[in-house]
Amino acid sequence: MRLHRILALALRILAQFIHDTRTLGLMLVVPVLVMALIGYVFRAQEDGKIAVAVVNEDTPSGGRGRLSQVIVDGLAESEKASVTSLSRAEAQASVQSGASDVALVFGSSFTDQLWKNRRTALTIIVEGSNPAQAGAALGTVSGLVMENFPNLLKNMMPKPLSFLFANGLPLQLEIERLHGNASFTTVDFFAPLSIAFLSFFLVFLLTSVSFLRERTHGTMERLAASPVSRLEIVLGYLLGFGLFSLLQVAILVLFTLYVLKVQIIGSVFAVLLVTGLVVLGAVNLGIFLSAFARNELQAIQFIPIVIIPQFLLSGLFWPLADMPGWLQVVARAMPLTWANEALVDIMVRGRGLLQAWAGLAALAGFAVIAGALATWSIRREVA
Amino acid sequence: MFVIETAALARRFGRISALDRFDLAVRKGETFGLLGPNGSGKTTFIRIAVGLLRPSSGRIEVLGHELPAGRAAVIPRIGYMPQAHGLYEDLTVRENLGFFSRIFGERSGARRKARIDEALALAGLADRGSSLARTLSGGMRQRLSLACALVHDPELLLLDEPTVGVDPELRRSFWEHFRALNRKGVTIVVSSHVMDEADRCDRLALIRQGRVLAVGSVPQIRERAGTADLESAFLALAGSAAGAPA
Numbered sequence: 001m002r003l004h005r006i007l008a009l010a011l012r013i014l015a016q017f018i019h020d021t022r023t024l025g026l027m028l029v030v031p032v033l034v035m036a037l038i039g040y041v042f043r044a045q046e047d048g049k050i051a052v053a054v055v056n057e058d059t060p061s062g063g064r065g066r067l068s069q070v071i072v073d074g075l076a077e078s079e080k081a082s083v084t085s086l087s088r089a090e091a092q093a094s095v096q097s098g099a100s101d102v103a104l105v106f107g108s109s110f111t112d113q114l115w116k117n118r119r120t121a122l123t124i125i126v127e128g129s130n131p132a133q134a135g136a137a138l139g140t141v142s143g144l145v146m147e148n149f150p151n152l153l154k155n156m157m158p159k160p161l162s163f164l165f166a167n168g169l170p171l172q173l174e175i176e177r178l179h180g181n182a183s184f185t186t187v188d189f190f191a192p193l194s195i196a197f198l199s200f201f202l203v204f205l206l207t208s209v210s211f212l213r214e215r216t217h218g219t220m221e222r223l224a225a226s227p228v229s230r231l232e233i234v235l236g237y238l239l240g241f242g243l244f245s246l247l248q249v250a251i252l253v254l255f256t257l258y259v260l261k262v263q264i265i266g267s268v269f270a271v272l273l274v275t276g277l278v279v280l281g282a283v284n285l286g287i288f289l290s291a292f293a294r295n296e297l298q299a300i301q302f303i304p305i306v307i308i309p310q311f312l313l314s315g316l317f318w319p320l321a322d323m324p325g326w327l328q329v330v331a332r333a334m335p336l337t338w339a340n341e342a343l344v345d346i347m348v349r350g351r352g353l354l355q356a357w358a359g360l361a362a363l364a365g366f367a368v369i370a371g372a373l374a375t376w377s378i379r380r381e382v383a
Numbered sequence: 384m385f386v387i388e389t390a391a392l393a394r395r396f397g398r399i400s401a402l403d404r405f406d407l408a409v410r411k412g413e414t415f416g417l418l419g420p421n422g423s424g425k426t427t428f429i430r431i432a433v434g435l436l437r438p439s440s441g442r443i444e445v446l447g448h449e450l451p452a453g454r455a456a457v458i459p460r461i462g463y464m465p466q467a468h469g470l471y472e473d474l475t476v477r478e479n480l481g482f483f484s485r486i487f488g489e490r491s492g493a494r495r496k497a498r499i500d501e502a503l504a505l506a507g508l509a510d511r512g513s514s515l516a517r518t519l520s521g522g523m524r525q526r527l528s529l530a531c532a533l534v535h536d537p538e539l540l541l542l543d544e545p546t547v548g549v550d551p552e553l554r555r556s557f558w559e560h561f562r563a564l565n566r567k568g569v570t571i572v573v574s575s576h577v578m579d580e581a582d583r584c585d586r587l588a589l590i591r592q593g594r595v596l597a598v599g600s601v602p603q604i605r606e607r608a609g610t611a612d613l614e615s616a617f618l619a620l621a622g623s624a625a626g627a628p629a
Contacts, residue, residue: 008485016473019515218467222531225433225463226486227455 001235005228009236010243016210017244027206027244031198031252038194039260042187049082050140053091053100060111067114067152068106074148075104080140095125101137102126104145114156191262192343193316195252196275197336200282201307203245207237207286208299215290220378230378234371238283245279246272265350273353274342277363281335284370291377310336338362385444386411386539386570387432392441394427394593401427403593405441409572410586414561417574418581418617419590425574426466427593429541432572433463446539459487462537466544468528472517476508476527479516480534487535498534505560506530522553529557533564540564542573546580558583578614589617596620 017024052075058068076083086094091103105123107113113120124141126134214220223233253271256262264271285306293299312318313331320331331337342359345351353360387409394402402424409415417425430436432445434454443450448457471479480499489495503509506526511519519527529545546554561571561583573584581587581601589596589604597604597620601613608616 002488004488004490005486008482011485012471012474012478012482015478016471019473019475213472216467217472218465218469219471221435221465221467222463222469222483223486224435225458225461225465226483227459227488228486 001229001232002227005232006236006239009228009233010240013210013237013240014244023206027202027248028251031195031202031248032255034198035191035194035252035256035260038190039187039256039262042190050080050102050137051100052081052083052141053086053094053103054083055086055088055091055103055105057088057108058106058110059108060115064111064115065155067111067155070152070155071104071106071145071148074151075141075144078144078147081144092125095127098127101133102141104141114152187260188263189344189348190316191256191260192264192271192347193314193336193340195249195256195271196278196339196343197311197314198252199245199249199275200278200310200336200339201303202248203241203279204282204286204306205300205303207241207283208290208293208302209296211237211287211290212293212296212299216295230375233378234284234287234375237287238280238371241283242276242279246276249275249279264347266346266352270346270353270356271343274339274346274356274360274363277360277367278335278339281363281367281370284367284374287374288370288377291379310334313337314340316340335363335366338366384411384447385409386446387415387572388444390442392428392431392443393439394424394431394436395439401593402431402438405593405595407588407595407598409570411570412565412568413585414565414571414573414583416581416584416587417572417590418576418578418584418587418613419574420576423576423590424593425576425590426543428590429463429543429572429574433461433541434458459535460538462532462535462540464528464532464540464542464545466547468524470516470524470527470531473515475513475515476503476519477512479527479531483531484534489535498536502530502534505533505563507556522549525549526553529560538569540569540571540573542571544574544576546573546575546577554580578617581613589620591617591621 017027054072054075056066056068056072058066060066072083072085075081084094084100086100086103088105091100091105094100095103103125105125107121107123110120110122122145124138126137128134214223228236249272253268253275257264257268289302289306290299293302309330313323313327313334314336315331320328320337323331338359342356342363345356345359346353385408387407389405389407392402392405393400405424405428417428419425427436431438431443431450434450434457437451445453445457446460448454450457471482474482477499480502481495484495484498489498499512500509503512506529508523508526508530511523516524516527525545525548529542532540532542546557549557561573564571565585573580575581584601586598586600587604588598596617597607599607604620605611605613605616608619610616610619
């Protein structure tokens with residue numbers, strides 16, 4: 001094995017990038033654009049107030065005050081909700097049209113029931129066609145309602161006793177986060193894997209296409225009739241694409257941290273290391289799979305096989321532990337699952353490289369196995 | 384002595400026999416033609432001689448080493464021009480040459496530059512050094528492809544149909560290059576399916592269905608077949624080979 005031949009291959013790949021400005025743009029600009037979209041979409045979702053339509057039909061008997069008003073006032077004061085009072089029919093129309101995210105209906109016997117049975121019912125109406133949106137709205141509104149319940153109880157005490165709760169209920173709810181903090185948003189959770197995913201996807205696609213060209217344009221034939229060995233070819237590709245991806249990932253990470261202001265607790269170096277391992281695996285996998293494609297279109301056809309399952313099973317959308325057993329096995333065989341775990345460990349949980357060792361080892365193992373397959377796939381009868 | 388020598392060389396792809404009892408010898412410093420129709424085994428022979436394919440049986444010795452065992456010793460001394468251009472479209476002409484020069488082990492920048500300049504001049508591409516390969520015309524690509532095979536100063540050149548799709552003027556300049564290389568002691572093996580290229584070779588082998596019909600200079604072959612031109616000789620020899628018992 002000769003270093004200068006590996007360097008020659010790596011330099012060639014870098015020179016090809018420089019001359020192919022469109023691909024250069026794709027590799028450096030597109031990840032940033034996609035990351036920006038991910039960032040702004042999730043931010044927009046979280047920043048918005050929830051529009052709550054309140055239908056208050058509460059009519060207490062015996063001249064008592066409406067206890068429902070305590071909750072409505074609490075909602076109105078909250079920063080997370082904007083409240084409008086409507087009739088039941090108006091509220092339904094408003095939710096239907098999307099003007100309101102959720103409607104709260106206090107029935108006519110809300111106060112009476114509470115006094116009489118110590119329990120009462122509250123109806124919440126959501127549009128429901130988008131479960132994620134509905135879930136988020138429901139979560140926020142129920143949270144706000146529960147927050148205001150102590151005040152409600154206070155109102156039910158006889159005046160002389162209410163001093164007991166002057167400082168709220170004896171039970172105080174304190175939320176303790178093991179990781180992240182109150183300002184942690186979905187983007188902060190999505191960002192780590194998005195970085196790894198974008199690099200994996202683009203590098204895999206590019207390697208498989210450029211290696212396919214090597215095979216179809218006859219340059220592989222030339223390399224095979226030269227002193228360069230199969231391992232040197234794979235290492236040269238790794239070095240060339242590795243150096244280039246380092247630039248790509250660095251731009252992406254800087255953008256994510258300083259423009260999107262995604263919070264990361266662990267070290268940036270660790271993030272680069274994990275992503276670097278992901279990229280090495282992607283290069284090797286690209287070389288290996290390019291052997292099974294006869295043209296560029298066929299290389300593109302690997303995307304639904306290689307990319308999409310990894311995206312769905314990486315644990316980003318669906319916790320690994322909740323998957324059926326056999327699917328967990330499949331997910332464990334995919335590098336992005338391990339990358340996601342390692343990156344969440346580092347960026348969200350603030351763990352060090354040593355604590356994320358399992359993910360790193362799995363990624364390195366994947367890169368080595370894919371590298372062996374890649375070397376094997378460069379078929380030359382005479383070794 | 385002989386630069387390439389084969390004895391009962393054979394190569395099968397599954398049940399198809401691409402080369403069979405293939406015997407020939409190429410002398411140092413000559414231009415040797417492999418002449419035969421498409422699918423007659425020319426490319427298979429060249430790929431065996433550059434160490435890309437293993438013989439199924441028989442022997443082949445290249446530059447004094449038996450293949451495939453002696454491949455590592457032989458490969459750096461051979462220049463190979465495959466049928467497909469084998470160029471990097473996204474590299475400039477000079478970068479293409481520089482890459483192959485590096486791959487073949489030229490580590491000194493100054494020597495590499497000298498070799499590249501020489502190859503560029505030979506291919507008539509001296510003024511296109513910084514053009515991207517994808518912007519070159521078909522003939523220019525063909526010349527660059529030849530230059531890439533030459534850039535490491537090989538002793539033996541194996542050219543697979545180098546003049547296909549090349550206009551007559553360029554074809555003539557190719558043959559002039561080959562002559563100049565011969566004078567420097569470089570041995571050239573060139574395959575072609577065009578009969579009128581045969582006259583330019585010192586010696587040639589007529590090939591049909593993986594067998595060597597005849598080896599020699601054009602006059603020798605004509606004489607043996609008793610015909611006035613090479614094409615009739617090919618047909619006559621092919622006829623007697625087909626008629627003869629296997």
